[in-house]
Amino acid sequence: MTEQPIPLARRVAEADETMIRTMYDLAEQQSGDLVRLEIGEPDFDTPAHVIDAAARAARAGATHYTPNAGVPQLREAIAEKMERDHGLVTDPSEVVAAAGATEALFLTLLTTADVGDEVVIPTPAWPQYRLQVQLVGATPVEVPLSAAEGFDLDADRVIDAIGDETACVVLNSPSNPTSRVSDPEVVDGIVDAAAEHDAVVVLDEVYASLDYAGDGRSLAADRAADNVVVINACSKQYAMTGWRLGWLVAPVHLAAAAIKLHPGTSSCPSSLSQHGAVAALTGPQDDAEAMARAFRERRDYVLQRVEEIPALSCPTPEGGFYAFLDVRALDGTSFEVASRLLKSHGVVTVPGEGFGAGGEGFVRVSFASGMDELEAGFDRIARMVRDELA
Ligand SMILES: Cc1ncc(COP(=O)(O)O)c(C=O)c1O
Structure with a gap:
């Protein structure tokens, strides 16, 4: 093996690392009980x-x-x-x-x-x-x-x-x-x-x-x-x-x-x-319809939990399975807020800055995760906001 690694194509250095991956890697390095709200895929199995x-x-x-x-x-x-x-x-x-x-x-x-x-x-x-x-x-x-x-x-x-x-x-x-x-x-x-x-x-x-x-x-x-x-x-x-x-x-x-x-x-x-x-x-659409109903229930639950935290808000999710939380009442960039949520409270989210210039000041929470995860995640988010703004 040579000391110098083979040079890579310029596009590797030029490509931005996605923030979803950054948070995923940070979460992998962290021990303890994590609530994963960064994942953008249904927690259901294929019909x-x-x-x-x-x-x-x-x-x-x-x-x-x-x-x-x-x-x-x-x-x-x-x-x-x-x-x-x-x-x-x-x-x-x-x-x-x-x-x-x-x-x-x-x-x-x-x-x-x-x-x-x-x-x-x-x-x-x-x-x-x-x-x-x-x-x-x-x-x-x-x-x-x-x-x-x-x-x-x-x-x-x-x-x-x-x-x-x-x-x-x-x-x-x-x-x-x-x-x-x-x-x-x-x-x-x-x-x-x-x-x-x-x-x-x-x-x-x-x-x-x-x-x-x-x-x-x-x-x-x-x-x-x-x-x-x-x-x-x-x-x-x-x-x-x-x-x-x-x-x-x-x-x-x-x-x-x-x-x-x-x-x-x-x-x-x-x-x-x-x-x-x-x-x-x-084929039969029953499973897909049941999943869509579950996402709607989770959406309603998440909205209710966000409403209970006066310092936070989000645009009402009209489709998909993400809540884009406005965290501008908290200190720091969206990456800093997401990092504190992860390191101090074990909740994995994605900083809004990872979604381009329009996203700073927000963090994305996925409700593709199940109700238990959502409940635990929002309990911890509420605690962090309460402690930081006390
Ligand atoms: C907006 C958007 N488009 C496309 C995709 C990728 O879909 P697929 O898994 O079918 O490649 C995603 C996945 O998260 C997405 O959020």
């Missing part, structure tokens, strides 16, 4: 009929590569689901299955953004958008949304950031981390402005099935736009995060371009996951 379908498919020999766009029955099942659950009328030829929403997003960026292009991201936002934009060699342009306005998607600010260098605008509704749902008219305005600059609007709707304020309708449902790509996945709705199964729905020429590039990323999602996904999308 049994989905697991059975994947096992049957494996035994029947579905252990080979599939078409780059996914097996035909999955593309059909996705198209039907998008219309049934989200009001988005689409054709299987516009659907590309991918290894989770994450790969569907990455394929979309690879397909639409050249090196040096700009990608507009309203923040606070899921940090992987920024990382993926960096990986394709484009430049993330963050548009901080206003905490005072409850992180409403602000059309004027987003449109101001769109120019001739813009390849994409990434919107996420319901949002991770704010759990706000965007106003369809505001999104329409952004789609029109993007079209004037030949830019694509990527609508990440992975939490659309957990829509407490509405009916999960896609923001792309009521308009025919040839510059919109919708992203969704089985991950959150069917508790299938580990299966890595998501998709994009795009105008057919864009879908064809993503299919062309797919051999360069994963070729196709796991064939077994694809067969499991067909069962999830076309």
Whole structure:
């Protein structure tokens, strides 16, 4: 072994470490009884009929590569689901299955953004958008949304950031981390402005099935736009995060371009996951509905607990499973507050600064964890706030 390690590609140093990972690592180093409220995945297991379908498919020999766009029955099942659950009328030829929403997003960026292009991201936002934009060699342009306005998607600010260098605008509704749902008219305005600059609007709707304020309708449902790509996945709705199964729905020429590039990323999602996904999308929906009801109950519980702590507040979560707590009444940055919560009280959260410029002053608490965790977590958060402000 040489003394000097082999030099790595510049993008490794240039990529930001995600704060979710930083907190995860800090939590791993800490001993004692921890309450994990940083995790963005359902604590439920995948419904049994989905697991059975994947096992049957494996035994029947579905252990080979599939078409780059996914097996035909999955593309059909996705198209039907998008219309049934989200009001988005689409054709299987516009659907590309991918290894989770994450790969569907990455394929979309690879397909639409050249090196040096700009990608507009309203923040606070899921940090992987920024990382993926960096990986394709484009430049993330963050548009901080206003905490005072409850992180409403602000059309004027987003449109101001769109120019001739813009390849994409990434919107996420319901949002991770704010759990706000965007106003369809505001999104329409952004789609029109993007079209004037030949830019694509990527609508990440992975939490659309957990829509407490509405009916999960896609923001792309009521308009025919040839510059919109919708992203969704089985991950959150069917508790299938580990299966890595998501998709994009795009105008057919864009879908064809993503299919062309797919051999360069994963070729196709796991064939077994694809067969499991067909069962999830076309089979009984009772488990998914029961999980959605549980998330709604947890959302109500969390809101009640936040209301009981006068120094804290959060935008009412309209979808998804996050409460974005305003901790500006406490001392220090969001990272310092989250660090004290972890080190002194054993509660793991994610500092808002990890979600981009708009997130400072907040910490994200996930209610994907069960009621016992939430109760213990909020008891400790309440104690810390009481002690610090006494
Ligand atoms: C907004 C958002 N988009 C996409 C994803 C990733 O979904 P998947 O697990 O299907 O790749 C997440 C996961 O937390 C997310 O919060």
